[in-house]
Amino acid sequence: MSTWDWQVFCKDTIDGEIVPRCFGGAGDITYLDWLLSAWGWTLSVSLLALLVALAFGSLMGILRTTPHRGLVLLGNAWTELFRNIPLLVQIFLWYHVVPALIPPLRGVPSFILVVLGLGLFTSARVSEQVKAGIQSLPRGQRMAGLALGFTLPQTYRHVILPMAFRIVIPPLTSEAMNIVKNSAVAFAVSISELTLFALQAQEETARGIEIYLAVTGLYFISAFAINRAFHFVEQRVRVPGMIGGGH
Amino acid sequence: MRRNAVLQGLTFAASLCIALPALSQDSGTLKKIKDSASATMGVRESSGGLSFTIGDGKFAGFHVELCQRILADVQKQLGLAKLDIKYQPVTSQNRIPLTQNGTVDIECGSTTNNAARQKDVAFAVTTYVEEVRIAVKASSGITSIAQLNGKNVATTTGTTSVQLLRKHERAAGVDFKEVFGKDHADSFLLLESGRADAFVMDGQILAGNIAKSKNPADFRIVGEVLAVEPIAIMLRKDDPAFKKAADDSLKALIKSGEMAKIYDKWFMQPIPPANKPIGLPASEATKAAWASPNDKPAEDYAKK
Numbered sequence A: 001m002s003t004w005d006w007q008v009f010c011k012d013t014i015d016g017e018i019v020p021r022c023f024g025g026a027g028d029i030t031y032l033d034w035l036l037s038a039w040g041w042t043l044s045v046s047l048l049a050l051l052v053a054l055a056f057g058s059l060m061g062i063l064r065t066t067p068h069r070g071l072v073l074l075g076n077a078w079t080e081l082f083r084n085i086p087l088l089v090q091i092f093l094w095y096h097v098v099p100a101l102i103p104p105l106r107g108v109p110s111f112i113l114v115v116l117g118l119g120l121f122t123s124a125r126v127s128e129q130v131k132a133g134i135q136s137l138p139r140g141q142r143m144a145g146l147a148l149g150f151t152l153p154q155t156y157r158h159v160i161l162p163m164a165f166r167i168v169i170p171p172l173t174s175e176a177m178n179i180v181k182n183s184a185v186a187f188a189v190s191i192s193e194l195t196l197f198a199l200q201a202q203e204e205t206a207r208g209i210e211i212y213l214a215v216t217g218l219y220f221i222s223a224f225a226i227n228r229a230f231h232f233v234e235q236r237v238r239v240p241g242m243i244g245g246g247h
Numbered sequence B: 001m002r003r004n005a006v007l008q009g010l011t012f013a014a015s016l017c018i019a020l021p022a023l024s025q026d027s028g029t030l031k032k033i034k035d036s037a038s039a040t041m042g043v044r045e046s047s048g049g050l051s052f053t054i055g056d057g058k059f060a061g062f063h064v065e066l067c068q069r070i071l072a073d074v075q076k077q078l079g080l081a082k083l084d085i086k087y088q089p090v091t092s093q094n095r096i097p098l099t100q101n102g103t104v105d106i107e108c109g110s111t112t113n114n115a116a117r118q119k120d121v122a123f124a125v126t127t128y129v130e131e132v133r134i135a136v137k138a139s140s141g142i143t144s145i146a147q148l149n150g151k152n153v154a155t156t157t158g159t160t161s162v163q164l165l166r167k168h169e170r171a172a173g174v175d176f177k178e179v180f181g182k183d184h185a186d187s188f189l190l191l192e193s194g195r196a197d198a199f200v201m202d203g204q205i206l207a208g209n210i211a212k213s214k215n216p217a218d219f220r221i222v223g224e225v226l227a228v229e230p231i232a233i234m235l236r237k238d239d240p241a242f243k244k245a246a247d248d249s250l251k252a253l254i255k256s257g258e259m260a261k262i263y264d265k266w267f268m269q270p271i272p273p274a275n276k277p278i279g280l281p282a283s284e285a286t287k288a289a290w291a292s293p294n295d296k297p298a299e300d301y302a303k304k
Helices: A006-010 A031-063 A069-083 A087-101 A103-107 A110-135 A139-147 A152-189 A194-205 A208-237 B002-027 B029-036 B062-078 B095-100 B160-172 B184-192 B203-212 B240-256 B258-267 B284-291 B298-303
Strands: B038-043 B051-053 B084-089 B106-112 B121-123 B128-137 B152-156 B177-181 B198-202 B219-236
Touching: A006 A031, A006 A208, A031 A069, A031 A110, A031 A152, A031 A194, A031 A208, A069 A110, A087 A103, A087 A110, A087 A152, A110 A152, A139 A152, A152 A194, A152 A208, A194 A208, A194 B160, B029 B038, B029 B062, B029 B240, B038 B062, B038 B095, B051 B062, B051 B106, B062 B106, B062 B219, B062 B240, B062 B258, B095 B106, B095 B121, B095 B219, B128 B184, B128 B203, B128 B284, B152 B160, B152 B184, B160 B177, B160 B198, B160 B219, B177 B184, B184 B198, B184 B203, B198 B203, B203 B219, B219 B240, B219 B298, B240 B258, B258 B284
Parallel strands: B038 B084, B038 B106, B152 B177, B152 B198
Antiparallel strands: B106 B219, B121 B219, B128 B198, B128 B219
């Protein structure tokens, strides 16, 4: 147990022989190839789910702050529905239950289902933050916009949202990083991502510590890269002197 | 000063890592059992008829009963008036480390005896030989692996069957799509719901899942045996006295015919929780292992 064996990543996944230069070719796959492809799946699931989460989350967050009771109700119902069911249960609902109820969905690849599942789960959290960001603005801002003759959508577009989004970038950063980590649930519906790789490769190679260390490192790098990207955006869009954007 | 403290901490941590395995080697499992008047059995929550939970922290199964017999013999051998048996649930991921570090004294689950594992642990004589098979829906008409071309094949993440499928896929030139269930029940659900056309797994797990399903007649185990794997009770490495005790009591059970009776009890008679039998008679390979008790790894079976 005490000696490292990093050569394990150079092994072929079929015969267990160490491949020179660590990358397979011509149909041979090494554990390193597999690890990188698994990382690709983790990133694809996370980034697409993040897009879904930001789109639906922002929309629902905005609806919850409008003066129309119906829209507020819709936004609230959406948020509570996706926020109060455990993530893994939601993934199973998308994978096993929904296709059983709606037969055309049977043909949809599990990748799409897990992106939707993870994205909608996170959209509830994004919605809550966007709502909080909007409500943190003084009421006068909205009134001023309307008094200037803007319609309600224009007030949101030009007055409220530019400030609200700047305020919620820090909590959204956490949410985006959480998506990378939550994407591990995708293994439960047969996406060949990092967690599935870790479970399977450590069983095949009996080098669990090396495998888990590598996977942990990749999760860290992915989440931290997202952190830096959001930080960059935060810096770029900062408006000195504006609420939450200054200092 | 600060640097010293860090160094000390590191040395302490390092010495712990070195000391723990050394400790277990020096004393031996028999001495440990004698001194503490207790033994810890590693068990599985759900490994078919071999080892499973019946709720309330109680465990049962073919290998669990064999281990109880072994420990009863050990108790007699050590002359202990009372032996306290503790049950520690283990998983595929942690069973080897827990056996090595002494948390578990004897692992009674469904561990395949192979050459890679023999570097870390020891195995008692093989008590069960598993055959990896294909389960399909009876209505599908599939009877062999060659017919799986272009089909979805389910198997469970973290099992040797995944690697096996990969090997077969290349060797036979069959091209199928693998679907991974997160556990056996999940993989069976994939087959049941039609997401997968076949489920490739250990024969007794397939038989057990089919027996527990709503309509057992809808499913069939078909095709060639994809692999043969010896399953054995796992022990700590380099502890010949304990291994001998375990082997001797297993050999005695085989000789007296008890082994076949215990097998029958767990694989042919109704078992909890559903009170349905698995219905898997002892295979020729299992009978051969009983006829000449050995602890050969899976690699030796593949050569035949």
